Amino acid sequence: MKGRLISRLGLCLGSMTLTGMATTWLLTSFGASGVGFWVGVLVIAGLGFPLGTWLGRLLLKPVHEIDTELERLLQGWREQRGIANEDGLSGLRKALDYITAYPLNKVEVLESERAKGTAILEYMTEGVIALDGQGYVILMNPSAQRILGVTYDQRERRTLLEVVRDKGLAEWVEICQALDVAEPCKREIEIHFASMRIIEVNAMPMSFSLKQRGFLLVLHDITxxxxxxxxxxxxxxxxxxxLRTPLTAIKGYLETVLDETGLESDVHRRFLEIANSHAERMGRLINDLxxxxxxxxxxxxxxxxxxxxxxFVRDVSAMFEKDAAKKDVKLVNRVAPGLVVQADRDRLSQILVNLVDNALKYTPQGGTVSFLAAKTExxxxxxxxxxxxQGIPPNDLPRVTERFYRVDKARSREEGGTGLGLAIVKHLxxxxxxxxxIESEYGKGTxxxxxxxxAQFQPAC
Known part of the structure; x- marks a missing residue:
């Protein structure tokens, strides 16, 4: 071990140092042939080794401590690489070479990663802005400067409002920071400079270190x-x-002819009923559009x-009682009494009518459609x-609120659906x-x- 080598070096060094000092004194005091000289030689021979050992240890104690600390640092490095311990100066040299090269390699790796991150930010089409904990801009990539129509120098220490000059954006970011939530905030903001731009802003907190926090903004130009x-x-x-005007006329004439009693055959009536049914379906589609x-x-x-x-739920469900009875489907109102919402009556009715209509279409005989409500925090x-x-398959669930999207296209056409009901509900x-x-388990329900x-006030009775 290098520790034993250093100890031996210390003994030799201490003994040699002490012996040299004593011999020099004897020669000076007694000469090379006197009795005192030989008595001194015998004393040095008896006391030189223990005193030399003590002196060597004293001189090399700092070196030994450095060696111990170095050995501790390198032990993990050797284990990771499967390298056996080496005694002597060769092992010490390799260790020192490693300690010298390791920081340089780390610096190269960090510089490479930093260059990659900088290149990615510069070539991104989305704008990226980073704020520190005090709200000062510490990074703004070229796309963010282009989207917002500003220039930014990282050497300057300025707040977001000082850089962007848009009070609405700055105030919204302050609100998001005050909320201190893990979920990103999202908002569309109009920015006015050379021309009006509509910017979608996503904002979320981020951590630079265990103690330093900041805020990240990602901008999309959706103008x-x-x-x-x-x-x-x-x-x-x-x-x-x-389309509505000619369709209204067609439907009116069809209804007039159907009301006449002088139709020549049942075939004529069936054809007219089919035409009238499709006219009604087109009318629903146009109204939904x-x-x-x-x-x-x-x-x-x-x-x-x-x-x-x-x-209100009781009145809406009453509109579907006949249709529910035909399919033997139960409509169950479990809304707790005393809940009062602040809503547009006609639009709330439109929401519930669409949802109940969908539920009845896809609930089999003997099923149940339930209404529930509860107050949130x-x-x-x-x-x-x-x-x-029957539920909605997992692959279709994310798209059911898109316009004209149908899970079961054949059945939707048979039922006369337009594919716009849930899109209207979502917007309302x-x-x-x-x-x-929306949650759904295929084969069990939705x-x-x-x-x-x-509502802040109770409705007038």
């Missing part, structure tokens, strides 16, 4: 996407309006008022519509400031929940 969406919605609205278009383009204005939820009311129907719930959540605000 062009919003413009195309507006064009699409306007096109759908215009086409739907143009117009409803969805009005919601998406902001033409729907809510008229919220306090509504006793239990009574966030001062909202969670309304639940649960059925024991969002207009009320709530969220829609549970749809949505949130509505609690």
């Amino acid at each position: 062009e996407l919003q413009r195309l969406e507006k064009v699409r919605a306007e096109f759908v609205a215009n086409v739907s309006h143009e 117009l409803n969805l278009s009005d919601i998406e383009t902001g033409k729907v204005v809510l008229d919220p008022a306090p509504i006793i939820l239990g009574n 966030t001062n909202q009311i969670r309304v639940t519509v649960r059925d024991t129907g 719930v969002q207009l009320h400031g709530g969220t829609l959540h 549970t749809i929940e949505f949130l509505l605000p609690v």
Whole structure:
């Protein structure tokens, strides 16, 4: 072991040092041939070794401590690489070589990783802004500067408001920071500089170290996407309006002919009934398209008022009693009394009608459709519509609120569905400031929940 080598070196060094000092003194005092000189030699021979040992240990104690610490540091490194311990100067040299090279290698690796991260941030199409715990900007990639129409120098210490000059964005970020939640905040914000831009901002907390926290913003420029969406919605609205007028006329004439008693045969009547059925289906589709278009383009204005939820659910379920009885499906109202929501009566009716209609279509004979509600900790009311129907496959569940998406396309056409019901429900719930959540187990049923605000005042009786 290197420890034993160092001890031996210490003994030799101490003995040699002490012997040399004593011999020099004897020669100076007695000469090389006197009796005193030989007596001194005998004394040195007797006491030199223990005194030399003590002196050597004293001189090499710091070196021994360094060796011990070095051995401790290198033990883990040897075990990881399967390298056996080496005694002597060769092992010490290899250890020192490793200690010298290790920091340099680490610096190279860190520099390489830093260069990769910088390149990724610079070439990202999304804007990225990092804030420290005091709200100062510590990083803003080129895309963020392009999206926001600003320039930023990392050597400057400025807050987000000083860099962006948009009070709405800065205030929203402060609110997100104050919430101190792990989930990201998301919002669309209009930024006005050379031209108006619509920016989708995702914000979430991040940790730079155990003690230092900050905030990360990711920006998406959705201006062009919003413009195309507006064009699409306007096109759908215009086409739907143009189709409604001739369809109304066709349906009116069909109903008039069906009401006449002089039809020549049952075949004529059956053909006319089929035509009338498809005209009604087209009418529902056009009405749903117009409803969805009005919601998406902001033409729907809510008229919220306090509504006793239990009574309202009872009235809606009464509209489906005949259809439920035909299929032997039970409608169960389990909404607790005393729950009052703040909602638009017509739009809440539209939400529940769509959900109950869907539930009845896909619930088999002998099944159940239940209504439940409960107050949440966030001062909202969670309304639940649960059925024991066939359920939704897991692959289809994320897409059921998309326009025209049907899980069972053949059955939807047979039932006369438009594929717009849940899309309308989702937008109407969002207009009320709530969220829609769908859970389903294929073959067992579906549970749809949505949130509505609690009414601040009781409705007038």
